[in-house]
Amino acid sequence: MTAGPLVLDPLLGPAGAEEVVRIWHDFGSYGQYSNEGFDTQFAPELPQRYDARENFVRTGGRFHRDVEDPGLLGARTNYFRETYAYGEETFADGVDVLMHHDGLLDAARKIHGRDVIVPAILYANILLPGQELAVHTDVPEFRGANRKVVPQWLLVVMHHSGLFDAWRMPIATAITYFGRGERGGELAYFVDGEYQTYSPRHDTAVVLDTDTVFHGVDRVTGDESALRVLRSGQRLHHDGDGEWSLRDRDGETVLARFETDDLRYSVSWKGYCFADEAERDAWANHTDDLTLERIIEVLLADSGIERPASDVDLGKQLIDRYVAFPA
Numbered sequence: 001m002t003a004g005p006l007v008l009d010p011l012l013g014p015a016g017a018e019e020v021v022r023i024w025h026d027f028g029s030y031g032q033y034s035n036e037g038f039d040t041q042f043a044p045e046l047p048q049r050y051d052a053r054e055n056f057v058r059t060g061g062r063f064h065r066d067v068e069d070p071g072l073l074g075a076r077t078n079y080f081r082e083t084y085a086y087g088e089e090t091f092a093d094g095v096d097v098l099m100h101h102d103g104l105l106d107a108a109r110k111i112h113g114r115d116v117i118v119p120a121i122l123y124a125n126i127l128l129p130g131q132e133l134a135v136h137t138d139v140p141e142f143r144g145a146n147r148k149v150v151p152q153w154l155l156v157v158m159h160h161s162g163l164f165d166a167w168r169m170p171i172a173t174a175i176t177y178f179g180r181g182e183r184g185g186e187l188a189y190f191v192d193g194e195y196q197t198y199s200p201r202h203d204t205a206v207v208l209d210t211d212t213v214f215h216g217v218d219r220v221t222g223d224e225s226a227l228r229v230l231r232s233g234q235r236l237h238h239d240g241d242g243e244w245s246l247r248d249r250d251g252e253t254v255l256a257r258f259e260t261d262d263l264r265y266s267v268s269w270k271g272y273c274f275a276d277e278a279e280r281d282a283w284a285n286h287t288d289d290l291t292l293e294r295i296i297e298v299l300l301a302d303s304g305i306e307r308p309a310s311d312v313d314l315g316k317q318l319i320d321r322y323v324a325f326p327a
Contacts, residue, residue: 004191005198005208007108009127011176012097017203019097022180023084024265027092030080030126030236040151042292043311048152051078056134058326062188062216076176076219077134080236084267085122095122098176098269105300107207108172108271116274127185127264128238128246129254135188135194135325138210141272142167143282144289153319154283154295159211161322163298167290169283174209174269178202181261183222189215190326193314214326220264223317226256 003069012020034047047053057073082091098104099119100253108117127133139152140159147155152242158164175187186197187206190214190318208215226246233249242260247253266281274280296314300307303321308314 003207005189006110007254008103008107008199008205008207009021009172010203011103012101012203013204014203015133015295016097018176019094019241020176022265023092023094024124024178024267025238025242027082027084027124028238030082030124031081032232033081033125034078034232034236040147040149042151042154043315045311046151046315048147049156050153050315050325051156052134052136055320059131061133062218072227073132075230076131076309078232079128079133080126080294081123083121083123084118086125086252087120095188098267101269104174104205104207105271107174107205108273109205111168111172111209114170114273114275116276116280117172118272118274118280119269120272121270122267124265124267127217128226128230128236128258129183129262130224130227131264132185132219133217135214135216137212137214138171138173141169141171141209142290143169144286146297150292150295151313151315154319156175157299157318157322159294160324161299162318164290167288170209170273172207172271172273174205174207174271175210176205176267176269177265178266178267178281179260179263181206181263183220183221183262183264184218185264186218186263187215188218188318190211195326198265205269224264224290226258229255247320292312 029227046083084095097115105117109115139147139155142158142164145155159168161179176227180202186199188197189208211315237245237247239245244258244263245259246256248255255294299318303318
């Protein structure tokens with residue numbers, strides 16, 4: 001079991017790496033992370049990652065920048081994401097080259113010291129020049145509580161509270177990198193009381209427990225002018241031959257153009273890590289699942305918070321109580 005990252009270099013080799021680049025381009029169109037998420041019923045007015053967003057706005061990011069231009073803060077973190085696979089569902093051809101990769105499975109076993117690994121999620125992140133990922137921990141899962149039924153910020157609160165460890169499903173995350181652009185975008189991760197960084201390289205992967213380790217992505221360098229016109233609901237399109245366009249909500253109006261090497265592309269692989277077959281079966285058979293009512297009851301009892309009339313207010317108080325970002 002290790003808190004620090006494991007690096008796989010190379011990950012796939014030339015043919016496999018080019019296959020992932022093909023998937024990246026052929027998928028065609030990528031929406032913004034701010035528009036991702038399932039229609040959970042608890043406090044739907046609160047953004048899915050309100051915890052990370054508010055910390056970024058309050059601090060100006062890892063380097064405390066942009067206080068002179070707060071209007072760009074939202075655009076800097078509104079990157080592009082699409083899911084390639086979730087459980088048994090796949091949304092892009094050829095994703096097995098990563099989804100069931102033996103090297104990723106072996107690394108996951110080492111991260112959590114658990115032998116039974118079930119590949120779970122595969123999704124792509126694309127950052128434009130000037131964008132970065134705010135410091136955060138990833139969205140964990142628990143038996144009966146995942147991002148399809150519980151808000152993402154609440155899942156983060158649950159893990160940081162330590163109150164639901166008996167139901168937690170340890171997840172290993174591999175951040176895999178493809179593309180030959182060299183424009184910053186270092187992975188920053190907080191271990192042993194300080195930030196360390198990893199510079200992304202084509203056909204490599206970093207594997208760690210991102211649900212527990214605070215991490216982010218430093219700013220991608222290059223022409224940042226597109227951020228001035230970036231608005232929610234726009235999409236990034238691959239137009240062929242490594243040419244990309246940022247298009248407005250109508251899907252036709254081109255607002256900015258990019259080359260593939262202008263963009264920072266990664267694919268995150270997540271695997272559930274079980275101690276044995278019995279633990280996996282408890283998850284698969286929904287034995288001893290949590291419910292939303294039970295989750296809120298436990299958090300209220302531990303925190304001493306008197307439940308407010310608004311679930312949004314309750315969410316903000318729970319985040320303040322349990323999610324402590326690195327200074």
